[in-house]
Amino acid sequence: xxxxxxxxxxxxxxxxxxxxxxxxxxxxxxxxxxxxxxxxxxxxxxxxxxxxxxxxxxxxxxxxxxxxxxxxxxxxxxxxxxxxxxxxxxxxxxxxxxxxxxxxxxxxxxxxxxxxxxxxxxxxxxxxxxxxxxxxxxxxxxxxxxxxxxxxxxxxxxxxxxxxxxxxxxxxxxxxxxx
Numbered sequence: 001x002x003x004x005x006x007x008x009x010x011x012x013x014x015x016x017x018x019x020x021x022x023x024x025x026x027x028x029x030x031x032x033x034x035x036x037x038x039x040x041x042x043x044x045x046x047x048x049x050x051x052x053x054x055x056x057x058x059x060x061x062x063x064x065x066x067x068x069x070x071x072x073x074x075x076x077x078x079x080x081x082x083x084x085x086x087x088x089x090x091x092x093x094x095x096x097x098x099x100x101x102x103x104x105x106x107x108x109x110x111x112x113x114x115x116x117x118x119x120x121x122x123x124x125x126x127x128x129x130x131x132x133x134x135x136x137x138x139x140x141x142x143x144x145x146x147x148x149x150x151x152x153x154x155x156x157x158x159x160x161x162x163x164x165x166x167x168x169x170x171x172x173x174x175x176x177x178x179x
Contacts, residue, residue, distance in 0.1 A: 047076040
Protein backbone atom coordinates (compact mmCIF):
# COMPACT_ATOMS: atom_id res chain seq x y z
CA UNK A 1 0.00 0.00 0.00
CA UNK A 2 1.29 3.47 -0.84
CA UNK A 3 2.57 5.73 1.92
CA UNK A 4 0.08 8.30 3.10
CA UNK A 5 1.09 11.89 2.34
CA UNK A 6 2.97 13.67 5.08
CA UNK A 7 0.84 15.96 7.20
CA UNK A 8 2.22 19.45 6.68
CA UNK A 9 0.62 22.45 8.29
CA UNK A 10 1.91 25.60 6.54
CA UNK A 11 3.38 28.06 8.98
CA UNK A 12 4.06 25.41 11.64
CA UNK A 13 7.61 24.25 12.44
CA UNK A 14 8.55 20.70 11.44
CA UNK A 15 11.30 18.52 12.88
CA UNK A 16 12.77 16.76 9.83
CA UNK A 17 15.26 13.90 10.07
CA UNK A 18 17.20 12.79 6.99
CA UNK A 19 19.33 9.64 7.26
CA UNK A 20 21.94 8.14 4.98
CA UNK A 21 21.20 4.83 3.28
CA UNK A 22 21.84 2.03 5.83
CA UNK A 23 22.97 4.82 8.16
CA UNK A 24 26.14 5.32 6.13
CA UNK A 25 28.05 8.59 6.26
CA UNK A 26 26.61 11.47 4.30
CA UNK A 27 29.32 13.94 5.34
CA UNK A 28 32.99 12.97 5.06
CA UNK A 29 34.74 16.36 5.09
CA UNK A 30 34.06 19.90 6.24
CA UNK A 31 33.49 20.93 2.61
CA UNK A 32 30.54 18.52 2.50
CA UNK A 33 28.86 20.31 5.42
CA UNK A 34 29.40 23.69 3.82
CA UNK A 35 28.05 22.59 0.43
CA UNK A 36 24.99 21.04 2.10
CA UNK A 37 24.26 24.18 4.12
CA UNK A 38 24.57 26.42 1.08
CA UNK A 39 22.16 24.25 -0.92
CA UNK A 40 19.80 24.02 2.06
CA UNK A 41 19.75 27.81 2.27
CA UNK A 42 19.06 28.15 -1.47
CA UNK A 43 16.33 25.47 -1.49
CA UNK A 44 14.56 26.99 1.50
CA UNK A 45 14.75 30.47 0.02
CA UNK A 46 13.37 29.30 -3.33
CA UNK A 47 10.56 27.20 -1.82
CA UNK A 48 9.53 29.55 1.01
CA UNK A 49 10.74 27.70 4.11
CA UNK A 50 12.37 29.16 7.22
CA UNK A 51 15.25 27.28 8.86
CA UNK A 52 15.26 27.77 12.62
CA UNK A 53 17.94 25.25 13.54
CA UNK A 54 19.87 22.36 12.12
CA UNK A 55 22.21 19.66 13.31
CA UNK A 56 24.46 17.95 10.78
CA UNK A 57 25.84 14.63 12.02
CA UNK A 58 28.07 12.35 9.99
CA UNK A 59 25.21 10.01 8.99
CA UNK A 60 22.05 12.09 9.46
CA UNK A 61 20.60 15.58 9.61
CA UNK A 62 18.03 17.21 11.90
CA UNK A 63 16.23 20.29 10.63
CA UNK A 64 13.82 22.55 12.46
CA UNK A 65 12.07 24.14 9.51
CA UNK A 66 8.82 26.00 8.86
CA UNK A 67 7.24 25.57 5.42
CA UNK A 68 4.93 28.43 4.41
CA UNK A 69 3.04 26.54 1.70
CA UNK A 70 1.72 22.97 1.62
CA UNK A 71 4.35 21.73 -0.88
CA UNK A 72 7.23 23.95 0.33
CA UNK A 73 8.94 21.38 2.50
CA UNK A 74 8.86 18.51 0.01
CA UNK A 75 10.05 20.72 -2.86
CA UNK A 76 12.88 22.18 -0.78
CA UNK A 77 14.04 18.70 0.31
CA UNK A 78 13.83 17.39 -3.26
CA UNK A 79 15.94 20.28 -4.54
CA UNK A 80 18.46 19.87 -1.73
CA UNK A 81 18.67 16.11 -2.34
CA UNK A 82 19.23 16.49 -6.07
CA UNK A 83 22.11 18.92 -5.56
CA UNK A 84 23.75 17.16 -2.64
CA UNK A 85 23.58 13.58 -3.95
CA UNK A 86 25.08 14.66 -7.26
CA UNK A 87 27.87 16.52 -5.42
CA UNK A 88 28.56 13.68 -2.97
CA UNK A 89 28.55 10.97 -5.64
CA UNK A 90 30.92 13.01 -7.80
CA UNK A 91 33.33 13.72 -4.91
CA UNK A 92 33.44 10.15 -3.60
CA UNK A 93 33.01 8.15 -6.84
CA UNK A 94 29.62 6.76 -5.83
CA UNK A 95 26.42 6.10 -7.71
CA UNK A 96 22.82 5.88 -6.60
CA UNK A 97 20.66 7.45 -3.93
CA UNK A 98 21.82 8.68 -0.58
CA UNK A 99 18.91 9.31 1.75
CA UNK A 100 16.71 6.37 2.66
CA UNK A 101 14.77 7.77 5.57
CA UNK A 102 12.92 11.04 5.81
CA UNK A 103 10.60 11.72 8.69
CA UNK A 104 8.96 14.88 9.83
CA UNK A 105 6.65 15.81 12.63
CA UNK A 106 5.22 18.97 14.06
CA UNK A 107 7.78 20.45 16.37
CA UNK A 108 7.55 21.44 20.01
CA UNK A 109 9.77 23.23 22.45
CA UNK A 110 11.26 19.87 23.53
CA UNK A 111 12.32 19.16 19.93
CA UNK A 112 14.09 22.50 19.68
CA UNK A 113 15.88 21.98 22.98
CA UNK A 114 16.83 18.41 22.01
CA UNK A 115 18.31 19.68 18.75
CA UNK A 116 20.25 22.32 20.61
CA UNK A 117 21.68 19.82 23.11
CA UNK A 118 22.52 17.10 20.55
CA UNK A 119 26.02 15.56 20.69
CA UNK A 120 28.63 17.68 18.95
CA UNK A 121 31.00 15.44 16.93
CA UNK A 122 31.78 16.93 13.50
CA UNK A 123 28.67 19.08 13.46
CA UNK A 124 27.87 22.64 12.54
CA UNK A 125 24.83 24.30 14.13
CA UNK A 126 23.02 27.64 14.25
CA UNK A 127 21.99 29.23 17.52
CA UNK A 128 18.35 28.58 18.36
CA UNK A 129 15.58 31.06 18.98
CA UNK A 130 13.14 29.59 21.49
CA UNK A 131 9.47 30.59 21.16
CA UNK A 132 7.71 32.01 24.19
CA UNK A 133 5.61 29.74 26.41
CA UNK A 134 2.44 31.57 25.33
CA UNK A 135 3.26 30.99 21.66
CA UNK A 136 3.91 27.30 22.33
CA UNK A 137 0.59 26.94 24.16
CA UNK A 138 -1.23 28.58 21.26
CA UNK A 139 0.62 26.32 18.82
CA UNK A 140 -0.30 23.22 20.84
CA UNK A 141 -3.98 24.26 20.87
CA UNK A 142 -4.00 24.45 17.08
CA UNK A 143 -1.80 21.48 16.26
CA UNK A 144 -3.03 18.97 18.85
CA UNK A 145 -6.46 18.97 17.20
CA UNK A 146 -4.88 18.20 13.82
CA UNK A 147 -2.61 15.54 15.30
CA UNK A 148 -5.67 13.85 16.80
CA UNK A 149 -7.40 13.95 13.40
CA UNK A 150 -4.35 12.39 11.73
CA UNK A 151 -4.19 9.67 14.40
CA UNK A 152 -7.91 8.92 14.06
CA UNK A 153 -7.70 8.67 10.26
CA UNK A 154 -4.65 6.44 10.56
CA UNK A 155 -6.52 4.07 12.88
CA UNK A 156 -9.52 4.05 10.52
CA UNK A 157 -7.20 3.25 7.60
CA UNK A 158 -5.69 0.32 9.51
CA UNK A 159 -9.15 -1.06 10.32
CA UNK A 160 -10.30 -0.68 6.71
CA UNK A 161 -7.14 -2.36 5.44
CA UNK A 162 -7.70 -5.31 7.78
CA UNK A 163 -11.32 -5.59 6.66
CA UNK A 164 -10.28 -5.46 3.00
CA UNK A 165 -7.61 -8.12 3.52
CA UNK A 166 -10.17 -10.34 5.24
CA UNK A 167 -12.97 -9.84 2.67
CA UNK A 168 -11.02 -9.79 -0.59
CA UNK A 169 -10.03 -13.48 -0.64
CA UNK A 170 -13.62 -14.51 0.10
CA UNK A 171 -14.91 -12.26 -2.70
CA UNK A 172 -12.33 -13.65 -5.13
CA UNK A 173 -13.21 -17.33 -4.51
CA UNK A 174 -16.97 -16.73 -4.46
CA UNK A 175 -17.64 -17.39 -0.75
CA UNK A 176 -19.16 -13.90 -0.43
CA UNK A 177 -21.10 -11.84 -2.93
CA UNK A 178 -22.00 -8.17 -3.00
CA UNK A 179 -25.74 -7.49 -3.09
